[in-house]
Amino acid sequence: MAEPVTALVVDDEEMTRAIVAGYLARIGYRTLEAATLAEAWRILNDPAVTIHVALLDRRLHDGDGLKLFERMKTVPELAEIPVIIQTVSDSSADIAAAIRAGVFYYLIKPYDGALLRSVVRAAEESSGRMRSLQGDLRSRADAMGLMREARFRFRTPHEAQNLAIALSSIAETAHSLTFGLSEIMMNAVEHGILGIGFEAKSVLKATGTLGKEIETRLASPEHRDKHATLHVERNDDRIVFTVTDTGNGFDSSRYLTVDAFQSTATHGRGIALARMVGFDHLTYVGNGNRVIGVVDLNRPAR
Template sequence: MAEPVTALVVDDEEMTRAIVAGYLARIGYRTLEAATIAEAWAILSDPTITIHVVLLDRRLDDGDGLEVFERMKAVPGLAEIPVIVQTVSDSSAEIAAAIRAGVFYYLFKPYDGALLRSVVRAAEERSGRLKTLQGDLRSRADAISLLRDARFRFRTPQEAQNLAITLSTIADTAHSLTFGLSEILMNAVEHGNLGIGFEAKSVLKATGALTQEVENRLASPEHRDKYATLHVERSDNRVVFTVTDMGRGFDSSRYLTVDAFQSTATHGRGIALARMVGFDQLTYVGAGNRVVGVVNLNRPAVPPAD
């Protein structure tokens, strides 16, 4: 019999822990609970317990929840566990700090069960893809270091993610660049080529139907021949990523500033975050179906925001 998926829920509110456990029980997850950093670390350090995903509150009674994540990154057996940060704060600085630290998933309280389950599954799926790629990532990095000018064509979310993970090794800021590239490549697929707008994506995410809708549109006569392109140009000092899709474009100004963080929607912050932590410059060209991201290879490391 397969081992059940076990989630560690770290939150100082007992009611929140119980609600999250109930949400995850509906998809067959087992949950363990911790109210403090110390309790969470005791569970994570127990060799008899296998944790598959961690839901981590930022503000705990004994400190910042990100401390747990930082400790996990230093332990080989824990570093690969996907972490979802949850908080009542909608601060762009806090989100940027979490992403720089290596967190890809951020939930704002309150959220419903469908959204939580969707994010947990996405985190697990992404973690699985990362593990698959890690075996040959070093050889990829050595090859990517030779890149000077390359063009790629992609059409599916998985192809977009694989490109983002592989090409991010071109810079020392690989983790932040992975996030930034992933955002603009996924936008080219979902929003650009497949025409899934902001409001439609909100509904699809809330109902857990986004993945199926993407697959349906990729197979449809209207969209099955569409593709996006990525052009990578590298010099001694910088890398320029140009992504072009076959969509009609959009008003990018709405999503490039910190105003995006003030929305109560469950998405729409990705472009602003990509601009903040993934690239030194991010510019949408023309109608919005082409975006140019620039990474300076000689920039100093940016410390996490307080």
């Protein structure tokens, strides 16, 4: 029998831990709970326990869950565990800090069970894919660094994420760049190639059917021949990424800042966060179906 997926939930509120455990039990996950950073660290280091995904609260009685994540990154056996940070704060600065530290997933309380299950599954699946890719990419990073100009075509979420991971190795801020590239390329797939609007995506995410809808549209006669392009130019000072799709575009100004409207939605923060942590400059041109992201190679590390 396959080992059940085990989630570690770190939260100092017993009721929250119980609710999360109930949500995850519906998809067959086993849950271990910790009320403090010290207790969580003990569980993480227990040789008899394998943790597949961790949900860490930002504000605990004995510290910040993000500090636990940073500590996990120093231990090879724990560094690859996908982490979801959860908090009541919708501060864009807090979210950006988590992404810079290496967290891809951030949940704002309160959230419903469908959203939690969707994010946990995505974190686990993405982590596994990234591990398999990065093992191969480490041996090719030097060769990737020789690139001065390249052009790619992509049309699926899998292709977009693989490209983002591969190309991020050419910058020292690899993790943040992976996040930024993933966001603007996934935007090109979902909204540009497939025509999934903001409101439609909200409904699909709420019902847990976004992935199925993407697969259906990719296979349809209307969309199966569409693609987006990524053009990369590099010199000694900067890298310029240009993503272009064939869609109708959108009003990018609505999404370039994390405003009060977006903070209540289940999505919509990606572009603003990509601008904050993935690139030094992010600009949409034309009708919004072309975006240019610039990474300054001479910028001091943040």
